[in-house]
Amino acid sequence: MSFSQQVVQPAVLEGRSMVVLYGSETGNAEDIAVELGRAAERLHFQTTVDEMDSFKLADVLRASLVIFVTSTTGQGDMPKNTLKFWKNLRREKLNNTGCLRSLRFAIFGLGDSSYLKFNWAARKLQARLLQLGAIEFFRPGEGDERHDNGIDSIYLPWYQELKTSLLTNYPLPPSISPIPDDVQLPPKYSLELLPTMDMDMDMDAEHGGHAGAPAPAQTEDELRFLAARTKNAARSHVDHPLSAAEQTQADWRRLNAHFPADIARRDESFEREHPREFAALDKHNILKDHPHKYLLEPAAPVLGSPPADMLPIPDTVVATLLSHSHAAPPDHWQDVRHLTFDIPLLDKAYDEIAGFASHLTLVIWPKNYPEDVNELILQMGWEAEADTPLRLKGVPRGLYAHNGVATLRHLLTHNLDITAVPKRNFLRDLIHFTQDERERERLGELTLPGNEQEFYDYTCRPRRTIIELLRDFTGVKIPYKRALDMFPVIRGREFSVCNGGLSLKEAAKDNNLRVQILVALVEYKTIIRKPRQGLCSRYLKHLSPGIQLAVRLKAASGTPLVPNWAWARRPLIAVATGTGIAPIRAIIQERDSYKNTADTLLFFGCRNRSADFHFHREWMEHPEVKVYPAFSRDRIEPDPATTTSIVPSSDPLTVAVNTVHPVQYDAHRNYVQHLIRKHADEVGVLMRQNPIVCICGNAGRMPTSVRSALLDALVISKVVADPEEAEKWLANPFNVTLWQETW
Numbered sequence: 073m074s075f076s077q078q079v080v081q082p083a084v085l086e087g088r089s090m091v092v093l094y095g096s097e098t099g100n101a102e103d104i105a106v107e108l109g110r111a112a113e114r115l116h117f118q119t120t121v122d123e124m125d126s127f128k129l130a131d132v133l134r135a136s137l138v139i140f141v142t143s144t145t146g147q148g149d150m151p152k153n154t155l156k157f158w159k160n161l162r163r164e165k166l167n168n169t170g171c172l173r174s175l176r177f178a179i180f181g182l183g184d185s186s187y188l189k190f191n192w193a194a195r196k197l198q199a200r201l202l203q204l205g206a207i208e209f210f211r212p213g214e215g216d217e218r219h220d221n222g223i224d225s226i227y228l229p230w231y232q233e234l235k236t237s238l239l240t241n242y243p244l245p246p247s248i249s250p251i252p253d254d255v256q257l258p259p260k261y262s263l264e265l266l267p268t269m270d271m272d273m274d275m276d277a278e279h280g281g282h283a284g285a286p287a288p289a290q291t292e293d294e295l296r297f298l299a300a301r302t303k304n305a306a307r308s309h310v311d312h313p314l315s316a317a318e319q320t321q322a323d324w325r326r327l328n329a330h331f332p333a334d335i336a337r338r339d340e341s342f343e344r345e346h347p348r349e350f351a352a353l354d355k356h357n358i359l360k361d362h363p364h365k366y367l368l369e370p371a372a373p374v375l376g377s378p379p380a381d382m383l384p385i386p387d388t389v390v391a392t393l394l395s396h397s398h399a400a401p402p403d404h405w406q407d408v409r410h411l412t413f414d415i416p417l418l419d420k421a422y423d424e425i426a427g428f429a430s431h432l433t434l435v436i437w438p439k440n441y442p443e444d445v446n447e448l449i450l451q452m453g454w455e456a457e458a459d460t461p462l463r464l465k466g467v468p469r470g471l472y473a474h475n476g477v478a479t480l481r482h483l484l485t486h487n488l489d490i491t492a493v494p495k496r497n498f499l500r501d502l503i504h505f506t507q508d509e510r511e512r513e514r515l516g517e518l519t520l521p522g523n524e525q526e527f528y529d530y531t532c533r534p535r536r537t538i539i540e541l542l543r544d545f546t547g548v549k550i551p552y553k554r555a556l557d558m559f560p561v562i563r564g565r566e567f568s569v570c571n572g573g574l575s576l577k578e579a580a581k582d583n584n585l586r587v588q589i590l591v592a593l594v595e596y597k598t599i600i601r602k603p604r605q606g607l608c609s610r611y612l613k614h615l616s617p618g619i620q621l622a623v624r625l626k627a628a629s630g631t632p633l634v635p636n637w638a639w640a641r642r643p644l645i646a647v648a649t650g651t652g653i654a655p656i657r658a659i660i661q662e663r664d665s666y667k668n669t670a671d672t673l674l675f676f677g678c679r680n681r682s683a684d685f686h687f688h689r690e691w692m693e694h695p696e697v698k699v700y701p702a703f704s705r706d707r708i709e710p711d712p713a714t715t716t717s718i719v720p721s722s723d724p725l726t727v728a729v730n731t732v733h734p735v736q737y738d739a740h741r742n743y744v745q746h747l748i749r750k751h752a753d754e755v756g757v758l759m760r761q762n763p764i765v766c767i768c769g770n771a772g773r774m775p776t777s778v779r780s781a782l783l784d785a786l787v788i789s790k791v792v793a794d795p796e797e798a799e800k801w802l803a804n805p806f807n808v809t810l811w812q813e814t815w
């Protein structure tokens with residue numbers, strides 16, 4: 073066994089335990105928590121990594137050290153999977169008790185400095201822990217998505233320093249040293265091949281597939297019983313044992329269905345030269361008895377679209393895709409799709425959801441394409457195990473399988489994100505699975521502290537996927553049993569619902585919601601010649617009307633803009649770019665269902681009037697909505713002269729509407745921030761009426777530019793005297809409700 077294949081268990085040392093608790097909406101904080109957990113294990117801490125809500129306060133106190141990792145969501149809000157824990161922590165009766173005196177903690181926050189409440193979740197959590205007597209054993213860190221290398225710019229130095237500090241302040245006994253990075257830790261999850269087994273039972277669940285709570289895992293006894301029963305059942309079903317020739321034919325047929333690319337290579341001469349290779353494909357004897365009986369997905373084509381069967385994901389409902397259309401012309405730089413679903417809801421859920429109608433989120437779980445899955449199976453040499461049922465013993469959070477049984481192919485298709493951009497940990501772990509010295513060296517270089525730039529240039533910048541990376545490192549053979557440890561889980565992708573009000577209730581059946589989403593497919597070119605495509609984009613792109621998906625419909629995270637008549641009577645200043653118009657359209661439609669709705673000023677930024685001015689025809693149906701579109705790639709119309717002094721009206725709104733201010737365009741491009749300044753007086757009129765201000769769309773520089781334009785507008789329109797006052801004015805929730813959703 074070579075050095076790198078060694079597996080070393082962390083030592084069990086009295087009083088040396090670490091809990092890493094995360095709060096995460098889309099998985100960034102979770103990834104960091106997992107990395108911190110591994111680092112702690114290498115320092116021989118008994119380590120647990122989990123989401124905050126799965127821990128009780130009392131349990132947290134049992135650990136010697138606790139690290140909190142949390143992102144901020146909504147408008148300075150805690151992520152959903154921390155709310156229970158946070159509520160407990162904020163109980164009034166804990167005040168002045170010093171109940172967390174024994175807690176030693178560190179905290180790392182993930183945020184985006186373009187939001188007004190940067191890293192507020194981590195700051196609030198830290199403040200409360202300190203207030204209750206907890207002691208920080210290491211300085212807090214605040215990652216910022218806006219930095220050049222994103223969160224890593226702050227996180228990586230923090231992580232290195234933390235490890236040094238842990239070793240210094242919590243030294244190991246002299247006989248024990250940290251587990252080096254080039255030695256493997258034991259796997260967290262295990263996959264066990266099941267003996268020949270009657271998969272009919274599981275297939276029923278698989279294909280009848282309807283969403284709901286996952287079935288409880290079976291006990292060892294149940295498993296043994298199941299294995300014995302199915303073995304007998306399997307024998308009894310073979311009415312006519314096949315001859316050797318027939319058997320070979322049957323094997324070929326099955327293999328052809330599952331490994332067409334492989335079969336093409338394995339011609340007769342190959343078989344003659346490598347007789348054992350072929351047998352190895354069936355080494356678990358699954359095919360012998362009754363081949364088709366044991367296929368988990370007998371009807372699923374290996375090439376083509378991902379199979380339609382659904383995972384048992386909690387809190388999902390079965391949505392039917394009603395329509396799928398293009399929302400931009402074919403020659404536009406971006407492929408934008410408009411999808412409409414019919415979603416049945418139970419009475420209670422319908423009422424709850426309808427109450428959040430203006431900012432709902434639809435969560436969709438994408439799947440991998442069979443051809444990619446097949447490529448990976450062949451590359452890793454998993455042909456023998458790929459279609460054999462496996463018992464999953466312990467699974468990563470967010471992985472759903474029927475009855476805790478699945479084949480490797482099924483996991484790779486439905487659960488494991490093999491086209492994700494690989495994380496540093498993935499590359500680091502690969503070192504253990506290649507015997508090629510040059511590959512080991514290269515992987516080592518890419519993951520060396522200080523070589524971050526090289527790592528980004530190889531992975532993030534070109535958006536290289538895991539599969540592509542493995543094509544570069546052909547010597548890598550990951551043992552199939554490590555699949556759950558190695559590959560990230562496919563997470564549900566969230567989309568802002570783009571309709572609201574009556575339009576949600578257009579479905580033919582009672583208690584069905586008609587939900588629409590507007591999706592810009594993530595497709596771009598990088599230095600890798602093949603155009604890049606996000607997993608979900610690729611999945612959604614080929615969905616045809618009629619298909620059913622397990623989806624979750626939920627209120628967008630964070631402080632909601634609770635729709636009611638009072639909300640509808642406050643003016644709305646909405647600023648959206650691209651598909652950021654989705655939640656704004658939902659809000660406008662929702663407001664329309666109230667009487668005497670106040671005015672809306674919509675600043676919408678896109679490239680061309682003729683290509684991506686989404687929903688422009690609809691705005692005419694809303695007389696209270698005034699739209700100022702900014703087309704960044706169309707010719708800028710000459711500005712009329714500044715007219716303030718010659719408007720013959722004393723009505724402030726009329727004066728404001730007729731007043732335009734000269735604009736300094738950047739590089740002759742017209743953006744929303746220019747229009748806000750140009751129409752500053754109109755903005756000012758609404759600003760004086762306690763408006764709701766929504767900023768939605770691309771993260772990048774847009775939110776900061778828009779905010780600074782709003783500050784200018786406050787000064788230009790004389791709502792405040794100077795920029796400093798404007799800052800304070802805009803941050804005061806009594807003046808304005810600020811709501812941002814940028815990504």
Ligand SMILES: Cc1cc2nc3c(=O)[nH]c(=O)nc-3n(C[C@H](O)[C@H](O)[C@H](O)COP(=O)(O)O)c2cc1C
Pocket residue numbers: 095096097098099100101102142143144145146147148149151182183184185187188189190191192217223812813814815
């Ligand atoms: C809808 C939304 C709202 C956000 N609100 C804030 C915020 O108020 N303050 C902040 O600092 N960051 C905010 N962020 C940035 C996230 O904290 C950041 O992207 C983080 O990396 C997400 O980590 P997660 O995947 O673990 O949730 C927001 C991001 C999104 C998508």
